[in-house]
Amino acid sequence: EPEVTQTPSHQVTQMGQEVILRCVPISNHLYFYWYRQILGQKVEFLVSFYNNEISEKSEIFDDQFSVERPDGSNFTLKIRSTKLEDSAMYFCASSLSGSPGELFFGEGSRLTVL
Amino acid sequence: EDQVTQSPEALRLQEGESSSLNCSYTVSGLRGLFWYRQDPGKGPEFLFTLYSAGEEKEKERLKATLTKKESFLHITAPKPEDSATYLCAVQAGNSGGYQKVTFGTGTKLQVIP
Numbered sequence: 121e122p123e124v125t126q127t128p129s130h131q132v133t134q135m136g137q138e139v140i141l142r143c144v145p146i147s148n149h150l151y152f153y154w155y156r157q158i159l160g161q162k163v164e165f166l167v168s169f170y171n172n173e174i175s176e177k178s179e180i181f182d183d184q185f186s187v188e189r190p191d192g193s194n195f196t197l198k199i200r201s202t203k204l205e206d207s208a209m210y211f212c213a214s215s216l217s218g219s220p221g222e223l224f225f226g227e228g229s230r231l232t233v234l
Numbered sequence: 235e236d237q238v239t240q241s242p243e244a245l246r247l248q249e250g251e252s253s254s255l256n257c258s259y260t261v262s263g264l265r266g267l268f269w270y271r272q273d274p275g276k277g278p279e280f281l282f283t284l285y286s287a288g289e290e291k292e293k294e295r296l297k298a299t300l301t302k303k304e305s306f307l308h309i310t311a312p313k314p315e316d317s318a319t320y321l322c323a324v325q326a327g328n329s330g331g332y333q334k335v336t337f338g339t340g341t342k343l344q345v346i347p
Contacts, residue, residue, distance in 0.1 A: 124277075153333075161339070163278065163321065168333035176333035211277045220333045221268035221325050225277030 122146045124226035126212050132232045133202055141197045141229045143212030151215040152195045153223060154187065156180070156208040163211070168220065169195065202233045236261045236326045238338035246344045250311045255320055255341045258304040263327030267305050269298050270321040272340065278321055312345045319343070 125144045133139050145152050154166040167177040169187055184200045195214075199206055209230050213223035237260040247253055259267065266285055270278035282291040284300040291298045295316065297308040307320055319340040326336070 151333075163323075163337040165334045165336070178334060213277070219266065219283065219325075221266045221323055221335050222280055222283055223278075223335075224280065227275075227277050 122224075124212055124214055124224050126210075126226035126229050128229055129227070130230045130232070132234065135204060135233055136201050139199045139202055139206075139231060141199075141210050141212075141231070143195045143197070143226055144193050145195055145212065145214035146216070146224055147193070149214035149216045149224070151175075151218050151220070152187075152189070153213040153215070153220070154197045155211045155213060155225075157211065157228075158208045166197075166210075170218075199231075202231075204233050207231055207233045236324060236336045238322055238324055238336055240320075240322050240338035240341050242341060243339070244342045244344070246346065247309075247312055249313055249345055249347050252308070252310045252312070254309070255307040255343070256304060257307070257322030257338055259322075259324050261324050261326040261336075265325040265327045265332075267300055268323045268325070268335065269296075269305070269307055270323065270337075272319045272321055274319075309343070312343070314345045314347050317343055317345045 127142045152169040157163045165178050167181045168175045186198045188196050209228040211228045212226045239258045241256045269281040272278045282298040287302045295310050299306045319342045321340045323335045323337040
């Protein structure tokens with residue numbers, strides 16, 4: 121069964137460092153998303169991406185965040201200068217239908233900022 | 235602001251003991267309501283989409299229903315493998331954009347053998 125894969129599964133970084141989280145969405149999917157879940161809190165929308173550009177972003181997704189699809193398979197989330205409050209599980213998701221609620225999620229990348 | 239409230243926060247059932255989980259929502263123009271299952275340390279797994287009041291969807295022991303203010307996830311004769319956190323999410327039509335989905339905090343279900 122096709123799946124969304126994310127790397128790394130866990131990353132520990134120092135405050136102020138840059139982090140890149142990587143995702144390989146399901147191959148025939150066209151819509152890509154990043155969500156995050158702070159420990160014990162709800163899953164929160166960060167950004168959606170379609171046709172090589174951001175289609176929508178939340179207020180959380182400020183100038184320190186960026187996304188890129190550098191080739192035909194990878195989808196990355198970059199955090200330019202990490203803060204303590206960026207510690208969370210980051211989920212990549214993809215969708216074939218474009219319905220933003222019918223998502224296939226990866227297993228997540230846990231980011232710990234010290 | 236779109237709001238999704240799930241209850242109870244946690245639910246412990248004996249195997250075979252049927253029950254319902256509740257998701258109440260306040261959104262501006264509901265486009266869709268979604269149910270997910272999340273196992274510990276994993277990403278959410280999509281279960282159902284509901285679009286309009288009166289709609290029902292079923293999958294194995296799970297049945298999701300929708301009214302104008304809330305949705306229920308009914309679990310019939312649950313098994314231990316149904317233990318997970320069940321998340322409700324909504325897509326609103328008039329606020330926050332088309333692509334944004336707002337999740338609730340979930341109901342953590344534990345089914346005891």
